[in-house]
Amino acid sequence: MSEAKPYIKVVVGAILNQQTGEVLLGQRPKGKPWEDWWEFPGGKIESGETEKQALVRELKEELGIDVHTCTPWVTFTYEYPKTVVNLAFWRVTGWTGTPTSLEEQRLAWTTPAGAAELGELLPASLPPLRWLTLPEHYALSAIGSPENIESWLATLQQQLDNGIRLVQLREPAWPDGTAAASLKAVFGQAIEICHAAGARVLINSVHPKAWWKQADGVQLRAQDALLAEARPLPQDNYLVAVSAHNTADVLYAQVLGADFVVLGHVLDTPSHPDQAALGWEAFAAIAHEAGLPVYAIGGQSAATLATAQEHGAHGIAAIRGLA
């Protein structure tokens, strides 16, 4: 019988420069486990501390900065050969002082995609680096019917011009059916427009599987995620997202190896008038179990982004009003 591995609770800061899109990484100091490996600054939570208190203390000790704006992001558990580490990641967007190496560690600002060029990255820091490439706004289509195509394409172009970089094509009520040739044609056009702007596109799983690969991945409805036995598209080239309404759905998204979750609806919304809204407290509790980035959906707009992030959201998803 082997002994149980030590279980370590750690809080970690994704310190973000929102102008450049860069994040601060540090190299683990000599003499510590995993010396020289690159990581997000942070450390162990001491007894009696909240996550936020531990984060503020660690970033003061390691970098000399005073954090004043931070929000909970993703919490997940990673099993190393000798330990099990529970990592609570926080996004840090406001601080005073300039990050300075106080533990003789090297520091570097890097784009999430460029981090691998620094050197070896702690294994548990790889998923968060991937997640940081996801934008805060996720726009959903609502074309409705063929006569609206032209005006919707103009709206899409406007959203892209305003900075939208993630789009879901979802037309469950298309008059000719969710597999119609007319829909395939407009989706093809939309994908082209999005790619020209550097935006990624997911197709909702209500539409044929053959279409998903022509986009950048799939947004699985909760019911389709439950039927999937494995992640339906490979991680190297595609995104797989899951729509969730409760804790079981988010846990299943984790089992499938999804990239992110869309959880709702959070607030009352005209599109689901007969279902009860989750509200922010339930949203926060479920999101905390997801171990993945979570977008809030339902009654969301640019005005709710800050509230969503205070409750652990990565960002918000909506048909209109994002940007």
Ligand SMILES: Nc1nc2c([nH]c(=O)n2[C@H]2C[C@H](O)[C@@H](COP(=O)(O)OP(=O)(O)OP(=O)(O)O)O2)c(=O)[nH]1
């Ligand atoms: N800081 C940090 N730790 C990480 C990351 N990924 C990851 O698996 N870990 C693990 C490595 C360590 O086992 C643990 C954090 O420990 P630490 O050595 O930073 O703790 P600390 O700052 O409190 O240092 P000390 O007081 O023990 O010297 O979490 C990460 O991105 N950042």
Ligand SMILES: [Mg+2]
């Ligand atoms: Mg540390």
